[in-house]
Amino acid sequence: MDNHFDIIIIGTGAGGGTLAHHLASSNKKILLLERGGWLPREAENWSVKDVFEKNRYISPDTWYDHSGKPFQPQVHYFVGGATKLYGASLFRLRKEDFGQLQHHDGISPAWPISYEEMEPYYTKAEEMYHVHGERGRDPTEPPASAPYPHPPVSHEPRIQKLCEDLQKAGYHPFSAPSAILLNEKDPPNSKCVRCSTCDGFPCLVQAKSDAEIAGVRPALEQKNVTLLTKAHVQKLHTTEDGKAIQQIEVELDGKTEMFQGDIIVVSCGAANSAKLLLASANDKHPNGLANGSDQVGRNYMFHNSQAVLALSLEPNPTKFQKTLSINDFYFGMEGFEYPMGNIQMLGKSQGGMFKGEKPIETALLPMKVLDDIALHAVDFWLSTEDLPDPENRIMLDRNGNICLNYTPNNQVPKQKLYHQLKSMLGLLGMHPDHLIPRNAYLKTDIPIAGVAHQSGTCRFGKDPKTSVLDINCKAHELDNLYVVDTSFFPSIGAVNPSLTAIANALRVGDHLLQRMS
Numbered sequence: 001m002d003n004h005f006d007i008i009i010i011g012t013g014a015g016g017g018t019l020a021h022h023l024a025s026s027n028k029k030i031l032l033l034e035r036g037g038w039l040p041r042e043a044e045n046w047s048v049k050d051v052f053e054k055n056r057y058i059s060p061d062t063w064y065d066h067s068g069k070p071f072q073p074q075v076h077y078f079v080g081g082a083t084k085l086y087g088a089s090l091f092r093l094r095k096e097d098f099g100q101l102q103h104h105d106g107i108s109p110a111w112p113i114s115y116e117e118m119e120p121y122y123t124k125a126e127e128m129y130h131v132h133g134e135r136g137r138d139p140t141e142p143p144a145s146a147p148y149p150h151p152p153v154s155h156e157p158r159i160q161k162l163c164e165d166l167q168k169a170g171y172h173p174f175s176a177p178s179a180i181l182l183n184e185k186d187p188p189n190s191k192c193v194r195c196s197t198c199d200g201f202p203c204l205v206q207a208k209s210d211a212e213i214a215g216v217r218p219a220l221e222q223k224n225v226t227l228l229t230k231a232h233v234q235k236l237h238t239t240e241d242g243k244a245i246q247q248i249e250v251e252l253d254g255k256t257e258m259f260q261g262d263i264i265v266v267s268c269g270a271a272n273s274a275k276l277l278l279a280s281a282n283d284k285h286p287n288g289l290a291n292g293s294d295q296v297g298r299n300y301m302f303h304n305s306q307a308v309l310a311l312s313l314e315p316n317p318t319k320f321q322k323t324l325s326i327n328d329f330y331f332g333m334e335g336f337e338y339p340m341g342n343i344q345m346l347g348k349s350q351g352g353m354f355k356g357e358k359p360i361e362t363a364l365l366p367m368k369v370l371d372d373i374a375l376h377a378v379d380f381w382l383s384t385e386d387l388p389d390p391e392n393r394i395m396l397d398r399n400g401n402i403c404l405n406y407t408p409n410n411q412v413p414k415q416k417l418y419h420q421l422k423s424m425l426g427l428l429g430m431h432p433d434h435l436i437p438r439n440a441y442l443k444t445d446i447p448i449a450g451v452a453h454q455s456g457t458c459r460f461g462k463d464p465k466t467s468v469l470d471i472n473c474k475a476h477e478l479d480n481l482y483v484v485d486t487s488f489f490p491s492i493g494a495v496n497p498s499l500t501a502i503a504n505a506l507r508v509g510d511h512l513l514q515r516m517s
């Protein structure tokens with residue numbers, strides 16, 4: 001193979017997969033390097049036991065915490081990256097999230113671009129990822145130049161009742177934006193069959209609009225796009241003057257191969273992108289590539305998330321539960337002036353998912369009891385913003401392994417959000433005192449292993465002294481190096497991160513098309 005390409009994209013998740021699709025029709029010679037393989041299509045995709053108990057799709061990797069204790073992070077090394085398992089809730093950040101916001105524990109910094117600059121790309125991202133939703137119901141919703149491309153996913157009866165109860169109580173529930181290929185008007189021809197194994201599972205029928213389905217597969221229809229799977233990038237080598245990337249060192253089928261590209265885009269996920277830059281240190285970049293600011297790996301964020309289960313007085317036989325969200329407390333509430341965050345539904349719990357979850361002491365309970373709890377469970381996901389802290393960071397140990405140093409912050413608003421939801425349960429047809437924490441997705445005692453929403457390790461900004469990337473997500477210090485995954489976030493907001501990574505990849509893609517024209 002001729003190993004020289006116009007563009008090489010490393011990683012095929014929300015950032016890389018989207019960018020590949022956007023650039024595919026340019027006729028440029030594009031190479032995608034992905035360390036994982038295709039996620040197998042198999043019956044286990046929808047098995048609670050295999051996915052939730054046996055962690056079948058969590059890729060083997062070992063990271064270390066601040067004390068050197070090893071843990072297995074919740075990472076998914078596949079074509080499509082973490083989106084293969086995601087809940088497909090594709091939210092825009094709020095307009096205010098792009099400005100500076102005062103939080104309980106400090107400042108959430110302003111972004112170097114405005115919401116208005118990102119808006120057209122959010123609209124394109126919603127189109128590309130087939131997002132269902134409804135504008136005009138969420139009081140915190142940012143302005144949008146177009147309606148959602150698809151109607152909101154309907155609530156099933158228990159969630160419809162919850163929606164009505166919330167409205168009666170004076171709140172403003174809205175339809176959660178959802179990226180599934182569902183056609184409720186024509187069920188026999190709908191790709192999505194509306195099942196109960198979506199959030200946290202791969203989609204067996206390829207109806208989840210993830211980065212493989214919406215990005216990589218259509219990109220590969222173009223002859224100028226090549227994908228190499230099981231291609232683990234180890235190091236980026238610069239030219240002698242250190243101003244550009246000259247060679248990419250890849251472990252491919254157990255052998256080392258070198259590739260060259262005019263433009264190199266790193267999109268390995270926030271932790272692994274930082275790892276790659278740090279591991280590529282050389283004489284000209286002694287602290288790691290693009291790291292003259294000493295910001296690579298710092299400001300790691302991953303949301304203050306809480307999965308909780310409320311026990312409904314009536315059964316909750318909902319299958320696809322992720323249809324409702326509430327932002328009434330996003331910016332605070334009466335008596336608490338700081339942002340608290342977003343409440344949304346979690347994928348519907350099933351008895352087998354509770355196995356091994358400490359708060360419910362499930363190990364001692366027979367399956368029938370767990371199934372009974374699940375039948376009455378209404379499952380919520382609460383997200384509060386964690387603030388960028390330079391000491392919360394990815395570093396490498398002497399063997400080149402990822403060390404994640406993370407001290408939680410902004411915990412008071414997280415607790416406020418929890419207690420606020422708890423105080424509302426009586427009005428919502430649920431046992432007023434029972435809001436039970438859950439370990440959704442990952443059975444582990446180490447909360448930092450839940451890296452699903454990792455971001456911030458290569459923040460973009462105008463000042464090379466305080467940021468890694470410029471506003472086009474090009475490294476300040478290298479002419480041909482870009483980063484387009486969630487690493488670029490200067491703050492994380494309190495809604496799920498993927499749509500912002502996708503929209504930004506489209507924005508950076510436009511810049512690259514212009515640069516190469």
Ligand SMILES: Cc1cc2nc3c(=O)[nH]c(=O)nc-3n(C[C@H](O)[C@H](O)[C@H](O)COP(=O)(O)OP(=O)(O)OC[C@H]3O[C@@H](n4cnc5c(N)ncnc54)[C@H](O)[C@@H]3O)c2cc1C
Binds near residue numbers: 074076232268452484
């Ligand atoms: C269970 C779960 C549920 C989620 N639900 C939602 C949701 O509902 N809504 C939402 O917005 N977000 C959700 N997320 C988060 C979302 O999936 C991530 O924010 C998003 O995928 C991040 O995109 P990325 O491009 O930064 O990284 P990723 O999507 O992780 O992609 C990184 C890619 O790089 C590859 N890679 C890594 N290192 C290398 C290397 N050295 N060489 C080559 N390839 C490499 C990886 O294999 C991977 O394919 C969820 C995540 C999980 C795990």
Ligand code: SF4
Binds near residue numbers: 192193202203
């Ligand atoms: S709900 Fe639809 S998109 Fe999600 S896993 Fe089931 S069939 Fe796939």
